Amino acid sequence: MEKKKFENLGLSTEINKAVGDMGFEEATPIQTQAIPYILEGRDVIGQAQTGTGKTAAFGIPILEKIDKDNKNVQVLILCPTRELAIQVSEEIRRLAKYKKNIKTLPVYGGQSIKRQIRALKKGVQIVIGTPGRTMDHMRRGTLKLNNLDMMILDEADEMLNMGFRDDIETILKGIKGKRQTIFFSATMPKSILALRKKYQKNPEIIKVVRKELTVPNIEQAYFEVNRRNKLESLSRLIDMYNPKLALVFCNTRKQVDELSIQLQARGYFADSLHGGMKQSQRDRVMNKFKNGTVEVLVATDVAARGIDIEDIEIVFNYDVPQDEEYYVHRIGRTGRAGRKGRAFTFVSGKEIYKLKGIQKYTKTKIKRKQVPSASDIEEIKMSLLLEDVIEMLEGDNLSKEVKVIEGLVEEDYTSIDIAAALLKLVVEEDNKEEKDSTEDFGNTGAEAGMVRLFMNIGRKQNVTPGDVVGAIAGETSISGNLVGLIDIYDRYTFVEVPRENAKEVLMVMKDNRVKGRNITIEPANPK
Numbered sequence: 001m002e003k004k005k006f007e008n009l010g011l012s013t014e015i016n017k018a019v020g021d022m023g024f025e026e027a028t029p030i031q032t033q034a035i036p037y038i039l040e041g042r043d044v045i046g047q048a049q050t051g052t053g054k055t056a057a058f059g060i061p062i063l064e065k066i067d068k069d070n071k072n073v074q075v076l077i078l079c080p081t082r083e084l085a086i087q088v089s090e091e092i093r094r095l096a097k098y099k100k101n102i103k104t105l106p107v108y109g110g111q112s113i114k115r116q117i118r119a120l121k122k123g124v125q126i127v128i129g130t131p132g133r134t135m136d137h138m139r140r141g142t143l144k145l146n147n148l149d150m151m152i153l154d155e156a157d158e159m160l161n162m163g164f165r166d167d168i169e170t171i172l173k174g175i176k177g178k179r180q181t182i183f184f185s186a187t188m189p190k191s192i193l194a195l196r197k198k199y200q201k202n203p204e205i206i207k208v209v210r211k212e213l214t215v216p217n218i219e220q221a222y223f224e225v226n227r228r229n230k231l232e233s234l235s236r237l238i239d240m241y242n243p244k245l246a247l248v249f250c251n252t253r254k255q256v257d258e259l260s261i262q263l264q265a266r267g268y269f270a271d272s273l274h275g276g277m278k279q280s281q282r283d284r285v286m287n288k289f290k291n292g293t294v295e296v297l298v299a300t301d302v303a304a305r306g307i308d309i310e311d312i313e314i315v316f317n318y319d320v321p322q323d324e325e326y327y328v329h330r331i332g333r334t335g336r337a338g339r340k341g342r343a344f345t346f347v348s349g350k351e352i353y354k355l356k357g358i359q360k361y362t363k364t365k366i367k368r369k370q371v372p373s374a375s376d377i378e379e380i381k382m383s384l385l386l387e388d389v390i391e392m393l394e395g396d397n398l399s400k401e402v403k404v405i406e407g408l409v410e411e412d413y414t415s416i417d418i419a420a421a422l423l424k425l426v427v428e429e430d431n432k433e434e435k436d437s438t439e440d441f442g443n444t445g446a447e448a449g450m451v452r453l454f455m456n457i458g459r460k461q462n463v464t465p466g467d468v469v470g471a472i473a474g475e476t477s478i479s480g481n482l483v484g485l486i487d488i489y490d491r492y493t494f495v496e497v498p499r500e501n502a503k504e505v506l507m508v509m510k511d512n513r514v515k516g517r518n519i520t521i522e523p524a525n526p527k
């Protein structure tokens with residue numbers, strides 16, 4: 001496919017420098033094709049696979065076109081989720097690093113509107129917003145779009161979906177005069193293309209998808225599992241592949257919360273992300289996921305589109321997605337910018353038909369695989385270990401170690417026996433470590449020195465976090481030290497307590513002694 005050096009796209013030195021800092025060597029095909037048209041002022045529809053740099057494909061030309069002496073809003077970028085608005089605005093800021101006097105601002109719900117209003121007043125040229133909050137600002141008159149030159153719909157098919165369409169139309173109606181309109185997405189269903197006449201003039205349609213809609217360097221597989229075995233299957237696959245980060249999609253908020261609690265109880269560093277959470281909580285979880293404190297993020301489709309986190313090595317569809325497009329976007333959270341990735345889908349009962357539909361739509365084959373047994377996992381761990389050994393044999397200087405082994409060989413041991421003994425030691429050590437960490441109160445998803453205890457507070461009572469804290473404090477000696485309650489999800493909750501007090505709190509929970517304010521607390525024991 002056509003690739004080009006950025007220097008040959010006729011861009012400013014500021015942009016070329018920024019792009020170099022970001023480590024981009026060549027423009028991707030969508031960038032090569034879309035940038036010249038956008039610079040020309042044409043309306044564009046761009047479709048390219050997930051993770052192929054669509055953000056910079058519109059970000060670069062808008063930065064080149066901004067009039068930096070004009071402090072009014074010249075560009076509006078609309079995104080379907082808050083996390084995506086934040087991310088797109090960060091990417092544009094990186095691209096604008098050497099462009100002086102260009103101000104960008106993300107505006108989204110859940111963040112203080114006053115702060116956004118203050119920032120808008122100071123003069124902003126590029127606004128990146130979610131539809132709801134953008135409309136809110138337009139109504140208040142704090143976002144004026146009479147100088148707008150360009151409007152971009154990132155994830156355009158989602159934005160023009162029924163759910164968002166009224167908002168988008170209201171926004172469009174509020175914009176007067178000339179305007180360049182640009183749509184980008186990895187999926188462009190026909191129903192959306194049919195709408196283009198309504199919103200665009202003579203658009204250039206750029207399509208750089210190949211035969212299949214999904215990215216070829218993502219290994220796609222499905223597992224036929226009984227609903228009851230999903231959790232165990234997920235745990236085994238995570239243990240087997242040991243991904244740096246994994247993203248697990250469920251279809252409902254309730255399922256997200258339940259699963260993330262069950263994973264935490266099994267000792268995984270897991271957490272939830274969905275639209276029912278407070279924005280501050282969503283931000284905290286996203287940051288923890290990006291820095292690796294959370295390794296397994298369980299999410300609804302709020303995380304399906306656009307999110308770009310390098311270390312996501314596996315995407316799981318714990319539930320088969322409702323829409324075929326969503327399959328493409330969900331699995332596209334891995335295998336970005338040419339990296340490899342894996343996408344595993346759990347299928348139970350009749351869902352196999354949905355999977356057939358997905359394969360037809362994406363024009364890809366999803367292979368059937370078996371969930372590994374416990375002994376498979378040991379074997380696979382061993383072979384992964386041997387891969388590391390081979391890598392070391394090829395790359396590292398081992399002369400010091402070689403000398404030690406030579407000493408042993410002189411004592412009449414064969415090098416094969418020595419290697420086997422070392423392998424056994426490493427595997428045993430590895431298993432021991434795992435056991436230690438599960439005995440350590442099972443679930444330590446917390447910061448250093450803190451332990452998270454998982455509990456079942458019972459479904460019947462209407463309990464508040466205060467009730468639980470109060471109840472535990474009343475029965476233990478650590479009232480002052482009880483640090484926090486991480487929310488109540490349905491009938492489950494966590495407390496974070498200092499490590500040295502964990503045993504005491506756990507004992508109280510185990511004995512089921514806490515009956516303060518009519519609450520029964522016990523350590524939960526999910527299957």
Ligand SMILES: Nc1ncnc2c1ncn2[C@@H]1O[C@H](COP(=O)(O)OP(=O)(O)OP(=O)(O)O)[C@@H](O)[C@H]1O
Nearest residue numbers: 024026027028050051052053054055186306308337
């Ligand atoms: N020319 C390039 N060379 C290398 N990396 C790039 C290039 N352009 C963009 N990237 C990086 O590739 C990653 C994916 O880019 P981006 O998020 O824009 O993908 P996308 O096409 O919008 O995907 P999605 O459909 O999932 O939204 C980002 O980390 C981005 O910084």
Ligand SMILES: [Mg+2]
Nearest residue numbers: 054055154306
């Ligand atoms: Mg994108």
